[in-house]
Amino acid sequence: MENESSLPVLVPTRNHALVELPFSVSRYVEAGLQGAQNTKRGYAADLRSFEDYCQHHQVTYLPAEVTTVAGYVSQMADRGMKLATIRRHVAAIAKLHQLAGQPSPTGHEALQIVLDGIARILGKRQQQAPAFTVAELKQAVRAMDITTPTGLRDRALLLLGFAGAFRRSELVALQVEDLELTHHALVIHLRRSKTNQYGQEEDKAVFYAPNADFCPVRAVQEWTACLGRTTGPLFTRMHRGSKSRAAQPGTAPLSDQSVNDLVQRHLGPLYSAHSLRASFVTVAVEAGQSNKAIKNQTKQKTDAMIERYARLDDVKRFNAAQYLGL
Template sequence: MNKPPLLPVVVPTRTHSLVELPSSVARYVEAGLHGAENTKRGYAADLRSFQDYCEHHQLLHLPAEVTTVAGYVSQMADRGMKLATIRRHVAAIAKLHQLAGQPSPTSHEALNVVLDGIARIVGKRQRQAPAFTVAELKQAIKAMDLTTPTGLRDRAVLLLGFAGAFRRSELVALNVEDVELTRQALVIHMRQSKTNQYGQEEDKAVFYAPSADFCPVRAVQEWITCLNRTTGPLFTRMSRGNQNRPAQPSQNRLTDQSVNDLVQRHLGIMYSAHSLRASFVTTAVEAGQSNKAIKNQTKQKTDAMIERYARLDDVKRFNAAQYLGL
């Protein structure tokens, strides 16, 4: 039986023209247009919000007018939403128009002026996840019940997340088989991350600490022993326990939100999962580490990102005025 011929693929380009490509490239076109799974999920929620706004105001969401998008982002700014969130919504609207082969209103100069104005008014002092100190982390570890699987898991999450400068999405995506113990360090093989969406394997190295209580390598090893398996999610949710038996590891992977909850439960409500990464950068900068050494762990591409992540705005702790010799 002859298979029906495959149709060519029509690709909308950034100049809004349509390019016809052979059917053999269809799966690459799909991956290129839609992007990473986390990005698609975020865009879907943002676009639902934009569509609801348009329906409420009886406006067309596709193709959208520049005035429509300007009104939408202004409303978000008035509601106190973060500048980064507003820009993500704009990116989602741009992606929607690209996929539909429609000119995007997001590239219009008038909208850029509106966004610049929003940045000046609401983006001056955006709240960033604060960095905790090593002393605070150690205090949190000391307070854990390490006789339970939950305690072993939480310790491993905090120590690995901090020592490896992990994003929470990277932590929850790790599998047991991604962890390799070598003589010098624990090497984590990451298949994909926010800055590496093309599947080129990246490695992070986590080193032994002098004290076994606060050693990320030993903490991860003990947790894997508790899991009692060699494949599957590294960090999982716990089953319900009872008086006779504490909660045990399940087969279900931790979520981004559960990592955030875990950080706040042990370190305090003022912190978030992003504090793990910010604290690594801040501690490393304070210890005099080079930008190259920091980027080798964080996988950031530019020195400017290190400046953005480092929480060095405490004028009493980080100030050259202490060293004037007066």
């Protein structure tokens, strides 16, 4: 019988061909196909929804027909789901077929026409998380009860999330040992991010603020002192306290949704966790910072992404007509 380790690995490609590669590269093939953990979790939820749809309509789940996927995305559009969400579901279906070595219906021209029609009807302009002002952030911080561990955590997360232009996934992944306090700044060593899927370490620097009440570095220092440890998740869930004692830090990290809930609790329901990052870009652009300086913090790759993230559509606040010299 042929040794299993000598068998070739069949790799499905985007044009549905199968390429034979040596078994010795199998672990790299698996990592490349599966993708990042956050992406895998999102795809899993989307595929459960697609499978439920197929079972309800008694159609084949894998391989799926073009008409099946077209009906599925049309139903999502009819339910008022966002275009970005619909496209994410389509990407999940494409990944499912790629992993199974099956031709994917998602690249069919007929489905692309359906998606273009959905885009026209729903509108290509996506509802974006608004940017808050620095004044709004300070007002939210002032309202916190920082005599409690929960208040210390929430203040540190909001100030660090804003000053560091963090994604929610990055905030919940941060470990205490990722922090390095220097004389000039707090340096955060990112192990992995949405734009850094391959694990090269990236650094963000967060600087001291003149007012200690709104200083992200001091806020993080006070929170880590409350944690009382030098390793493990930085932002954690709280253990419910007794009537005479406030909730205390736990060991389990916050979830992505918890970060979103925290932002809305303190800044209002109009905002989301993504507002932390959008607000950083907007405030930095308004302050005249260069795209290079902004990208050093956001880790975005292109200037076009700066334009996408900046919320500069307030005609009263951002308008060259103010500077005509009349």
